[in-house]
Amino acid sequence: MSTDKRILLIVAGGIAAYKTLELIRRLKERNVAVRCVLTRAGAQFVTPLSLAAISGDTVYDDLFSLTAEAEMGHIELSRDADLLVVAPATADILAKMAGGIADDLATTLLLATDKPVLVAPAMNVRMWEHPATRANIGTLATRGVMRVGPGVGDMACGEFGEGRMAEPDEILGAIEAYFRGDAAVMTPSQGAPDRPRPLSGRRALVTSGPTHEAIDPVRYIANRSSGKQGHAIARALADLGANTTLVSGPTGLADPPGVTVVHVVSAREMLEACRNALPVDVAVCAAAVADWRTSDEAVQKIKKNGGGPRTLELVENPDILRTLSLADNMRPGLLIGFAAETEKVVAHAKAKRKKKGADWMLANDVSPGSGTFGGDRNVIHLLDDGGVEDWPPMSKEAVARRLAERIAAHFTDAS
Numbered sequence: 001m002s003t004d005k006r007i008l009l010i011v012a013g014g015i016a017a018y019k020t021l022e023l024i025r026r027l028k029e030r031n032v033a034v035r036c037v038l039t040r041a042g043a044q045f046v047t048p049l050s051l052a053a054i055s056g057d058t059v060y061d062d063l064f065s066l067t068a069e070a071e072m073g074h075i076e077l078s079r080d081a082d083l084l085v086v087a088p089a090t091a092d093i094l095a096k097m098a099g100g101i102a103d104d105l106a107t108t109l110l111l112a113t114d115k116p117v118l119v120a121p122a123m124n125v126r127m128w129e130h131p132a133t134r135a136n137i138g139t140l141a142t143r144g145v146m147r148v149g150p151g152v153g154d155m156a157c158g159e160f161g162e163g164r165m166a167e168p169d170e171i172l173g174a175i176e177a178y179f180r181g182d183a184a185v186m187t188p189s190q191g192a193p194d195r196p197r198p199l200s201g202r203r204a205l206v207t208s209g210p211t212h213e214a215i216d217p218v219r220y221i222a223n224r225s226s227g228k229q230g231h232a233i234a235r236a237l238a239d240l241g242a243n244t245t246l247v248s249g250p251t252g253l254a255d256p257p258g259v260t261v262v263h264v265v266s267a268r269e270m271l272e273a274c275r276n277a278l279p280v281d282v283a284v285c286a287a288a289v290a291d292w293r294t295s296d297e298a299v300q301k302i303k304k305n306g307g308g309p310r311t312l313e314l315v316e317n318p319d320i321l322r323t324l325s326l327a328d329n330m331r332p333g334l335l336i337g338f339a340a341e342t343e344k345v346v347a348h349a350k351a352k353r354k355k356k357g358a359d360w361m362l363a364n365d366v367s368p369g370s371g372t373f374g375g376d377r378n379v380i381h382l383l384d385d386g387g388v389e390d391w392p393p394m395s396k397e398a399v400a401r402r403l404a405e406r407i408a409a410h411f412t413d414a415s
């Protein structure tokens, strides 16, 4: 993330307010300037002093503070920021935002701002599911307000369900994605109640990124996968309502919001994590799993010893896609692989689909110059029983959304 960004963080009154301290710490680590506004209810859960200590800035908490108004008016406060983040965004503050109510500093700022706004809702599951909240979220989405979360889990009130504020990492990921210009997060209608969530009730598994196969404690075998394609697919599936697990090799990417992420290093760990995620309705194997590892991982750093070049003896790694296809009653209902090819892209992918037992295979060219590995764009040829479908060049996010829509259509057609 660029280090010259400024965030105005509005902390409303919810038990999750304590998590904002960690969020501020993470943002500060990235040299992002954070200025906090604390609502009266927010001050019941976190003190102005702790926010000031961590943000290193004044905390604004009273619209009618004459000193603050003289030093920096409320309009100025929001003008000074690149992004306004409301976390936790309670049912109350979301309702006020939707209704245009400005009865304290936070809501006045939100009504007066011309800057983008990201909300991280947090509330009891029944409040989240109430038609009033759904309508308010829908209204805000149509006005371009972005949203991260909420997640599903145990709540402070003892209930279980959707309404937990996104974790600091997820909010950070959404902020980073916004500043990157990532369309998936910027889509204002993300998760809006009037948006169809055709994968609700479905379970999805996605693999992403490379694997690292240790040679010794300091060296490893790897490849050039960044994880961008796989992570975008996990996010797109979750956005359509799927309960999504992402098994990720080592990448520099933030965890996608609303997705359960299992971090692994080696192919064998990835296989184990995939097995643990079963059963699923759909699995998308987008990871670039290392085909080989050394037969004997050295415990200590291998020394040169002045000898000639060493020979590494390699053994084959388990094939995760093939293993999933042979998982008998645990086989994913729809099993999708990617074929990374440098020549005869479609022909090789056709053979791979058959050999690995995948239902669909998405072939992509990874030859030098294609820019596929690590880049933001991709060109896909989708192979299934019906033949080959050539997709035009598009961003990896667009590939992910198109694939997720197609998966949803598959299940709708099948039912």
Ligand code: PMT
Pocket: 207, 209, 224, 225, 226, 227, 228, 229, 230, 267, 285, 286, 287, 288, 289, 290, 291, 317, 318, 319, 320, 321, 322, 336, 337, 338, 339, 340, 341, 352, 356, 364, 366, 372, 373, 374, 375, 396
């Ligand atoms: O990560 P990015 O930088 O965004 O790049 C995206 C990508 C190029 C990595 C992605 O689009 C892609 O093509 N992923 C598959 C890479 C790959 O390993 O392809 P493959 O042709 O070697 O393998 C075919 C399939 O078998 C893949 O679904 C792969 O996940 C799977 N496989 C391979 C080896 C192995 N041991 N286990 C597997 O499951």
